[in-house]
Amino acid sequence: MTSTSNLPVSGSSATSAPLTRxxxxxxxxxxxxGARTALFCWAYAKGRGGTFTLRIEDTDQKRSSxxxxxxxxxxxxxxxxxxxxxxxYVGSDGRTLGGGPHGPYFQSERLGIYNGYLxxxxxxxxxxxxxxxxxxxxxxxxxxxxxxxxxxxxxxxLQLTKDEVAIHLKTGTPAVVRCKVPSGPIxxxxxxxxxxxxxxxxxxxxxxxxxxxxxxxHFAVVVDDELMRVTHxxxxxxxxxxxxxxxxxxxxxxxxxxxxxxxxxxxNTDGSKMSKRDKDKALRAGVTAKGMTAPPPNTIAQAQFxxxxxxxxxxxxxxxxxxxxxxxxxxxxxxxxxxxxxxxYLPSVLTNFLALNGWSAGNDLEKFDxxxxxxxxxxxxxxxxPAKFDRMKLLSFNCDAITSMPREEFxxxxxxxxxxxxxxxxxxxxxxxxxxxxSASHERSKTLDELYRTNRWLVVGDDSLAWEDSKNxxxxxxxxTPRGLDRLREVKPLLESVVSWTPHEIEASIxxxxxxxxxxxxxxxxxxxxxxxxxxxVSPPIFDTLAILGKPSSLLRIDRCLKHFGG
RNA sequence: GGCCCUAUCGUCUAGUCCGGUCUAGGACACCUCCCUUUCACGGAGGUAACAGGGGUUCGAAUCCCCUUAGGGUCACCA
Numbered sequence: 001m002t003s004t005s006n007l008p009v010s011g012s013s014a015t016s017a018p019l020t021r022x023x024x025x026x027x028x029x030x031x032x033x034g035a036r037t038a039l040f041c042w043a044y045a046k047g048r049g050g051t052f053t054l055r056i057e058d059t060d061q062k063r064s065s066x067x068x069x070x071x072x073x074x075x076x077x078x079x080x081x082x083x084x085x086x087x088x089y090v091g092s093d094g095r096t097l098g099g100g101p102h103g104p105y106f107q108s109e110r111l112g113i114y115n116g117y118l119x120x121x122x123x124x125x126x127x128x129x130x131x132x133x134x135x136x137x138x139x140x141x142x143x144x145x146x147x148x149x150x151x152x153x154x155x156x157x158l159q160l161t162k163d164e165v166a167i168h169l170k171t172g173t174p175a176v177v178r179c180k181v182p183s184g185p186i187x188x189x190x191x192x193x194x195x196x197x198x199x200x201x202x203x204x205x206x207x208x209x210x211x212x213x214x215x216x217x218h219f220a221v222v223v224d225d226e227l228m229r230v231t232h233x234x235x236x237x238x239x240x241x242x243x244x245x246x247x248x249x250x251x252x253x254x255x256x257x258x259x260x261x262x263x264x265x266x267x268n269t270d271g272s273k274m275s276k277r278d279k280d281k282a283l284r285a286g287v288t289a290k291g292m293t294a295p296p297p298n299t300i301a302q303a304q305f306x307x308x309x310x311x312x313x314x315x316x317x318x319x320x321x322x323x324x325x326x327x328x329x330x331x332x333x334x335x336x337x338x339x340x341x342x343x344x345y346l347p348s349v350l351t352n353f354l355a356l357n358g359w360s361a362g363n364d365l366e367k368f369d370x371x372x373x374x375x376x377x378x379x380x381x382x383x384x385x386p387a388k389f390d391r392m393k394l395l396s397f398n399c400d401a402i403t404s405m406p407r408e409e410f411x412x413x414x415x416x417x418x419x420x421x422x423x424x425x426x427x428x429x430x431x432x433x434x435x436x437x438x439s440a441s442h443e444r445s446k447t448l449d450e451l452y453r454t455n456r457w458l459v460v461g462d463d464s465l466a467w468e469d470s471k472n473x474x475x476x477x478x479x480x481t482p483r484g485l486d487r488l489r490e491v492k493p494l495l496e497s498v499v500s501w502t503p504h505e506i507e508a509s510i511x512x513x514x515x516x517x518x519x520x521x522x523x524x525x526x527x528x529x530x531x532x533x534x535x536x537x538v539s540p541p542i543f544d545t546l547a548i549l550g551k552p553s554s555l556l557r558i559d560r561c562l563k564h565f566g567g
Numbered sequence: 568g569g570c571c572c573u574a575u576c577g578u579c580u581a582g583u584c585c586g587g588u589c590u591a592g593g594a595c596a597c598c599u600c601c602c603u604u605u606c607a608c609g610g611a612g613g614u615a616a617c618a619g620g621g622g623u624u625c626g627a628a629u630c631c632c633c634u635u636a637g638g639g640u641c642a643c644c645a
Binding site for chain 2: 023024025057058059060062063130132134137138141144145147148149150151152174176178193194196197198199201202203204206207209210211212214216217218220221236237238239240241242262264265267269271353356357358360362363364365366367380383384385386387388389390392393394395396397399403441443444445446450454472476510514521522523524525526527529530531534536537538539540541542543545
């Protein structure tokens, strides 16, 4: 059927409220770059009383999988980026996001819709069937590359007569549909980049329907943006030249052009693309540095490990990689939103920092919340140049946010983080112990995760605590007059006599000793004690450390330490 | 390679549109000192940029041109 009368009419009803959309391809994980795009789309629409729509672009059958495509919805929700329309999702707080009148929001469920418009284009002479095989096109493409000329489709299908086309169609020759791009330059109006004109011939006759019958990205985007009433398209700059194709399609279909804004890309500090490869590289480097030939227990099968080690092109999946990294104490570079969550960053800090990459509030203001971004985000202040993602600055922001929140909130967030990522650690402590640990860690924590990584001494059994073989440990134990070890022996009976094992009482006891025997220098006794009960030289303040551990464990560990370093 | 975009401290950026208030501001990082029971936090200082070259102008980080450098893109991926 070639009639278009029953197709939805182009969105001409002039409404002032903008509608933006974030349209990622399916993936289990939301990349920070995507998160930034989503954030800006969200802020632009919501700050102007508009609508933010989420659409899943799953027209590539090879990649699509329902379970994976919804994987990142939780990342968006965690960041506080709520979508008005899109896939339905019930958040941890019980709220339902998504839904809406313009669904379905998965392109794979909209196939029927695209076909109508496709017929319209073919009937109008704006598109045509082509029967070239991928192999044949590859040959031509390679020749172009070798000749250092840009590859353009040569329109050979246009040479076919009507009859030839009919026969091909009748006999079922695999066919794609290409858009017949009109001659002449194409001008794009971009709110960020300005007005840009691409010279004639830059855009060739691109495919709009693949052999498998699925629309290509370009076609689906144009149709869906129209049907979903999208007014503003904010997306990464890598899409800029695609926009020319979309404009051609919009003109051919009689659609209104949305307003465009192409956002600068985000890179690593060294200028490379932030990719999941980085994690694999870091893990490989860590494993190689440790000279490992077998994986640690409970992480990964030996066979899988061997395959991975042998072939640099093999990548472990996220869970396995994280398990291995945890076991080896390797910190992987964060790439996805969930990586940052796992590393203990606060969502409000991430959105704040993301906004700083490619946009600025002006007036030297750089700490602000989501509400501020929503009410102040504008396209005028979007940067045209790519940004390099500085994790050090992000960490500093996270630290500031943590130290300035109320202590109780930190304890609460830290516990919630642990339930998710360190259940075994949490399981070994009483609520009271954890509260003491978190309180003592509050002002020295840069992330919600730090406490779990730096206080392993607390969750090992008294009998299995091992002492670091390090310079600082030796210094604390063996140096000074008297030696640290001797001071330990002297202070032990004093600790034994502490009746109420609280930081306050412990402090009184130890300070008393320091004043009497160390000329008031607390460090002389604090460091040996720290080494004795934690095995290392870093822990919360010594009084807290002892209090959290408890009296029996503390005394037992001191005894073991005395024995270990030989009286 | 063709086409397109861009160019302020190491990094994110303010200033650029409407040239003078810029001997270029802030933040992170870095360095020094102070504080300190470890690790952190904190406090006080400091180093550090208008890519280069031509114009226009009384005057240019700001306007124009060229060079250089960086990025994007050139799929039946999105």
